[in-house]
Amino acid sequence: MKEHKTSPLVWPLRALGLGALIGVWAFGNGPGGISPLVLPTIPRVLEALGEALSQFSTYEAAAITFGEILAAFIIASVFGLAAGFWAARTPLRLQVFQSIFVWGYLAPLILFYPIFILSFGTGVGSKIGYGAVSAFFPIAYNSLRAFATVQPTMLKVAKAFGASSFQTDFLIKLPSALPLISSGVRIGAGASMITVIFAEMLASTAGLGYQLALNSQTFAAPQAFAMIILLMALVGVLQGLVNLLLTPRRDRGKIINVAH
Amino acid sequence: MRMSINDVSVTFTRAGSTVEALKDINLSLHEGEFVALLGPSGCGKSTLLTCLGGLMTPTKGEIVVGDSVVENPDPRRAAFVFQDYSLLPWKNILDNVGVGLRFAGVGKQERRQRSQELLEMMGLSQWGESHPGQLSGGMQQRVAVARALAMDPSILLMDEPFGALDEQTRRSLGESISTVLTQNKQTVVLVTHSLDEAIYWADRVIVMSARPGRVMAEVQIRQPRPRPLEFIAQEDFAQLRSQLFLMLNEAMGHDQQANPLEPQRA
Structure with missing residues (x-):
């Protein structure tokens, strides 16, 4: 792995990208001739965002969405990690469960969302359940692969230096498997965010996703855009937390190029 | 601690066919002795070392250290x-x-103190907080030697420890580690392909035949340890090298004029 210093061009280029987006937006509102019902003006969206931020109900909705995503992510992480670890313990389990986890990872689980609605109703239960199941499979699959592919030399060291079975699992296998597990957990975090917000938009009574769907259906475009901005900010915060959790302390603040 | 290898044979199945790796090995290692196992590729040197450390059980025979039969790994x-x-x-x-001390349940403070002492002995005291990826191959191998010495073992088993290093690093590392091992007075078994390494390090060189591995010959190296690098340039060294070269040649089933270090032709 090779470390790179952060280039001084990074932030100016990011600002340029944001500027270009605002420019395209403004062009769409003006010479582009896009209806304000589809693309509201930037000042109107900022006004709606200010209004939303001044209302307690917005924070309540954000807390519900945040809580649903967090609960789904934690449930999926705990069960996914445990399932991957358990399934990788014997060759038979590995052969049986690897295909099942891959299937769950790649299958369009949205097909099963009505079952979650029927089982848990339209409240937070169905969002947490659906989000947890969607995030479980990538976490379980990556954990299984991680534990199944621990380098034999690491296991040889454990055996030669007298590690017990428990020490081999927790002091050798787990840290050795951590990079691949982290990839699965990152994918799982993304999956839980997408599925919970999507589920709120499809059938719900609360949350920012529900507010976004409601505003879209009532042609309140500025309010809908304000909700999109709030959801983007919420997802950014969650991604930041996941990154903080999964990046080893010594690597924080570094840009690592794994291709080298 | 004295080690006896009694009638040890190892047979295993690979891809459906039976491979006889070792046959009727009988050897005795004295306390504090440095023994090098030399032989052609695939003659079972590493398999024998694995059995000596308890990582593999011989199909026949037994290995006895002190009064107990080796059945499982024990880093002490x-x-x-x-x-x-x-x-x-x-x-x-x-x-x-x-790491071995941690597996053995030694407390953190004692562990770190012992590790720091060994790093100082190996000339790596300033690298304690670094990670392996930040060290050169030679430095990493010194850490691996320190890890083994941390267990204060009666016997040290070294499986081609310098195989992945360049010639210059092998020589300088060999000299420094040889000094440390002589001071520690451990029994050492070294597996190597290198004639120079075997002569420079060992009190006794065991030459093994091609598969199935048998003990073909033993050569005593009478020069006291630790040996200076200049030993490699001496006449004694050249004579021993020539003697082992011919033995290795014979071990591979070649005639005495052929070069045993060249790959075997079908």
């Missing part, structure tokens, strides 16, 4: 230094040196 009895270093990349150097 025999600790390994592997060719590929096998350091744990997520742990710093101090923790790598102390």
Whole structure:
């Protein structure tokens, strides 16, 4: 792995990208001739965002969405990690469960969302359940692969230096498997965010996703855009937390190029 | 501690066919002796070392250390230094040196103190907080030796420890580690392909035949240890090298004029 210093061009280029987006937006509102019902003006969206931020109900909705995503992510992480670890313990389990986890990872689980609605109703239960199941499979699959592919030399060291079975699992296998597990957990975090917000938009009574769907259906475009901005900010915060959790302390603040 | 290898044979099945790796090995190792196992590729040197450390059970025969038969690995009895270093990349150097002590339940403070002492002995005291990826191959191998010495083993088992290093590093590392091992007075078994390494390090060189591995000959090296690098340039060294070269040639089933270091032709 090779470390790179952060280039001084990074932030100016990011600002340029944001500027270009605002420019395209403004062009769409003006010479582009896009209806304000589809693309509201930037000042109107900022006004709606200010209004939303001044209302307690917005924070309540954000807390519900945040809580649903967090609960789904934690449930999926705990069960996914445990399932991957358990399934990788014997060759038979590995052969049986690897295909099942891959299937769950790649299958369009949205097909099963009505079952979650029927089982848990339209409240937070169905969002947490659906989000947890969607995030479980990538976490379980990556954990299984991680534990199944621990380098034999690491296991040889454990055996030669007298590690017990428990020490081999927790002091050798787990840290050795951590990079691949982290990839699965990152994918799982993304999956839980997408599925919970999507589920709120499809059938719900609360949350920012529900507010976004409601505003879209009532042609309140500025309010809908304000909700999109709030959801983007919420997802950014969650991604930041996941990154903080999964990046080893010594690597924080570094840009690592794994291709080298 | 004295080690006896009594009628040891190892047979295993690979891809459906039976392979006889070792046959009727009988050897005795004295306390504090440095023995090098030399032989052609695939003659079972590493398999024998694996059995000596309890990582593999012989199909026939037994290995006795002191009064007990070797059945399982015990790093306090025999600790390994592997060719590929096998350091744990997520742990710093101090923790790598102390990993066997941690498995043995030694407290953190004692572990770190012992590891620091060994790093100082190996000339790596300033690298304790670094990670293996930040060290050169030679430095990593010194850490692997320190990790084995941390267990204060009766026997040190070294499986081609310098195989992955360049010639210059092998020589300088060989000299420094040889001094440390002589001071520690451990029994050492070294597996090597290198004639020079075997003569420079060992009190006794065991030449093994091609598969199935048997003990073909033993050569005593009478020069006292630790040996200076200049020993390699002496006449005695050249004579021993020539003698072992011919033995190795014979071990591979070649005539005495052929070069045993060239690959075998079908």
